[in-house]
Amino acid sequence: MYLCLMYSKELVKGTLKTIVLKLLAENGRMYGYEITRHVRQLTDGELELTEGALYPTLHKLEKDGLLVTEKESIGKRVRKYYSLTPSGSEASADKVREFQEFVQMMQLILNPKKINPAKSIV
Amino acid sequence: MYLCLMYSKELVKGTLKTIVLKLLAENGRMYGYEITRHVRQLTDGELELTEGALYPTLHKLEKDGLLVTEKESIGKRVRKYYSLTPSGSEASADKVREFQEFVQMMQLILNPKKINPAKSIV
DNA sequence: TTACAATACCTAAAAAAATTATGTATCTTT
């Protein structure tokens, strides 16, 4: 599992890119460690991104042209800030929309309507 | 991808067990092919379970004691009906609940509240 | 009647993704 989650490990897959892109859309620019803290805070500790998952994802998004980086020195340490490119902004909105559509689709299965039982002929 | 989906391929991962268990909870007993048709119908063609994904999942759930099977002959063909065991019923409810909790958690990230900005100190 | 589509099951191998386990180094608090 590429994220740590209290209750369900399987469900969260495939959402890391969405999370990262959305956070950057909200916050302008962030560095990796900051993203992990932010997610922890937002979800009240329920979701903990692991670094082994986050950094490869950030690198991939950068390679795909959705993010750009700038380094900043904090004392002797170097922080790598990520921010969205124009196509990254598009991708962020797309990903969030996709997620919401996916959830609606799942609700069709998980909360089936009992209305119009004539249609339930298999 | 172990399910075919029109818009998003990454998001659906990890939901197949949930879908199968919930369908069986709703419908009493179903056979594999029937499950694929049912999902297609419920989601208006948006979600197509592949057999390469479904059958291994059914076998795994059976091995885990969540499903039991009974074979039924239809002419010369044999259908394998699956139904929930008591622990399968529990698992079904659990999985659906987990999914809903997961969605709520994701909404914390995807629809962050702008209220109380004093709390947003990182 | 023949061929194609649908029904119905299944699995192994290849490909992709995720996690674990590391590694390095700095800064802050106790």
Place this chain on the structure above:
DNA sequence: AAAGATACATAATTTTTTTAGGTATTGTAA
């Protein structure tokens, strides 16, 4: 001085997913 937090990174293993294949029956359209 040590421990914990900050901050980056990746390579190898493990797990998961998909693709591609296999078998066989039934219904339907040409």
